[in-house]
Amino acid sequence: MFQFIATYAPQLIVAGIKYTIPLALISFVIAVVIAGAVAILRSYIPHATGFGKLGWHILKFILGFYVWIFRSTPMLVQLFVVFYGLPKLGISWLSPSGWSAAVMVLSLNTGAYASEAIRASISSIPDTQREAAAALGMTDRQIFLRIILPQATRISIPTLANSFVALVKDTSLASVVTIVEMFYLSQQLAAVNFEPLQMYLLVAVIYALFVTVLSFPQRYIQRWADRFVKEQR
Amino acid sequence: MLKLEHIDKRYTEHYALKDINVTFNPHETTVIVGPSGSGKSTLLRSLNLLERPDSGQYTIDDRTIDLSQPLTTETLLWVRRKTGMVFQQPRMFDHLTIMGNMIEAPVHVLKQSKAQATKHAHELLAAVDLDNTADRYPYQLSGGQTQRVAIARALAMAPDYLLLDEPTSALDPELEAQVLRVLNDLAHENQSMIIVTHNMDFARHAADRMLFLEDGEINFDGTPDEFFNNPTERINRFLNAFKFNQNEA
Numbered sequence: 316m317f318q319f320i321a322t323y324a325p326q327l328i329v330a331g332i333k334y335t336i337p338l339a340l341i342s343f344v345i346a347v348v349i350a351g352a353v354a355i356l357r358s359y360i361p362h363a364t365g366f367g368k369l370g371w372h373i374l375k376f377i378l379g380f381y382v383w384i385f386r387s388t389p390m391l392v393q394l395f396v397v398f399y400g401l402p403k404l405g406i407s408w409l410s411p412s413g414w415s416a417a418v419m420v421l422s423l424n425t426g427a428y429a430s431e432a433i434r435a436s437i438s439s440i441p442d443t444q445r446e447a448a449a450a451l452g453m454t455d456r457q458i459f460l461r462i463i464l465p466q467a468t469r470i471s472i473p474t475l476a477n478s479f480v481a482l483v484k485d486t487s488l489a490s491v492v493t494i495v496e497m498f499y500l501s502q503q504l505a506a507v508n509f510e511p512l513q514m515y516l517l518v519a520v521i522y523a524l525f526v527t528v529l530s531f532p533q534r535y536i537q538r539w540a541d542r543f544v545k546e547q548r
Numbered sequence: 549m550l551k552l553e554h555i556d557k558r559y560t561e562h563y564a565l566k567d568i569n570v571t572f573n574p575h576e577t578t579v580i581v582g583p584s585g586s587g588k589s590t591l592l593r594s595l596n597l598l599e600r601p602d603s604g605q606y607t608i609d610d611r612t613i614d615l616s617q618p619l620t621t622e623t624l625l626w627v628r629r630k631t632g633m634v635f636q637q638p639r640m641f642d643h644l645t646i647m648g649n650m651i652e653a654p655v656h657v658l659k660q661s662k663a664q665a666t667k668h669a670h671e672l673l674a675a676v677d678l679d680n681t682a683d684r685y686p687y688q689l690s691g692g693q694t695q696r697v698a699i700a701r702a703l704a705m706a707p708d709y710l711l712l713d714e715p716t717s718a719l720d721p722e723l724e725a726q727v728l729r730v731l732n733d734l735a736h737e738n739q740s741m742i743i744v745t746h747n748m749d750f751a752r753h754a755a756d757r758m759l760f761l762e763d764g765e766i767n768f769d770g771t772p773d774e775f776f777n778n779p780t781e782r783i784n785r786f787l788n789a790f791k792f793n794q795n796e797a
């Protein structure tokens with residue numbers, strides 16, 4: 316047993332550090348940027364009229380469609396479409412490597428979910444805050460960036476942390492687009508050593524360790540973000 | 549000077565304001581009273597355009613705004629800089645310290661330097677006896693304290709008129725007294741104020757002028773002496789309702 320762990324755990328951990336973690340971190344950063352932008356744009360109530368208003372409607376429809384399509388289809392299918400499907404269009408710059416296909420799908424998928432979380436936290440800030448700021452002569456932009464967003468950010472942290480945990484585990488799907496991350500490596504090893512039970516249990520434990528370690532910062536981020544609310548525990 | 553002419557505000561079911569004509573003079577404390585749903589808050593909120601009347605003219609100093617036309621952002625911001633607002637709830641910005649709340653608008657709207665805004669904020673906080681709370685967050689203060697901060701925060705913008713919408717009705721009597729003392733001081737310093745309140749004691753002491761609203765119309769416009777000591781039959785009934793309730797309690 317010890318021999319087994321000593322033999323295989325280091326290889327898996329190296330694969331995790333080389334692929335799983337970078338994949339998760341890079342995708343998460345992109346996802347948060349996408350989610351923030353989508354949530355802000357979808358929350359914005361435009362004052363524009365005429366063509367400006369029409370433009371906003373079209374933009375909001377497109378964003379809503381993006382969120383809908385990524386939330387209502389399996390990520391595995393999305394990966395297949397991007398990695399195996401897009402090259403069929405014959406446009407070379409659209410033909411992603413396994414790596415870029417994985418980052419693209421993981422970040423767009425997580426971004427779709429996270430945008431809904433951020434949008435919900437933005438709309439959870441009571442309108443009285445907006446009114447109070449408006450009464451002080453602040454512009455819509457100032458109100459949003461300086462009053463609403465900081466408070467919404469705090470509320471969205473637990474959900475975003477949840478998305479991140481899910482994302483770390485979802486990187487295992489990248490195995491289907493030829494990335495030898497932890498899970499793919501464990502499959503390859505199990506095919507050689509004929510110990511699928513021990514092999515997959517070991518990789519499960521290592522995923523759990525990774526998730527636990529990667530979740531540590533959440534506590535500190537949350538504590539910092541909660542500085543202006545009453546202790547709730 | 550704030551002047552409203554022929555102000556109408558309709559909701560689907562009823563008129564909130566019906567052909568309101570009123571002028572608010574500088575350096576006066578005007579108290580607006582009336583039964584619930586009479587349009588007091590709508591009138592007050594119209595003065596800084598948080599509520600948009602359907603029609604009428606609004607004159608501030610020598611600039612007249614036609615309220616039936618769409619308003620530019622510039623007009624909106626200009627009106628709001630002339631008028632400060634204090635709500636029933638303090639509406640602190642919870643993510644900012646008390647000092648952060650105080651200097652937010654002076655720094656970002658009036659473009660004052662942070663040092664200058666902070667200095668002025670300390671003076672205003674000291675005036676409401678809360679300078680020691682500058683570094684705390686709003687949740688660490690009581691309702692009466694945050695409401696005093698809310699008043700100081702509005703004053704930090706040096707508005708020509710301070711509007712207060714039932715500023716003490718969410719507070720218990722002891723905290724209410726603290727807030728009313730602050731307002732009373734302001735009244736004596738000739739800060740122009742327009743206050744919607746249910747506190748008749750305060751109205752009697754602080755008001756230079758009383759307005760009585762009912763069904764979206766101004767039913768009385770005169771001195772507190774006339775209002776309290778020589779009331780019309782309708783106002784008498786209104787005032788007696790207060791006495792009766794107070795004896796009951």
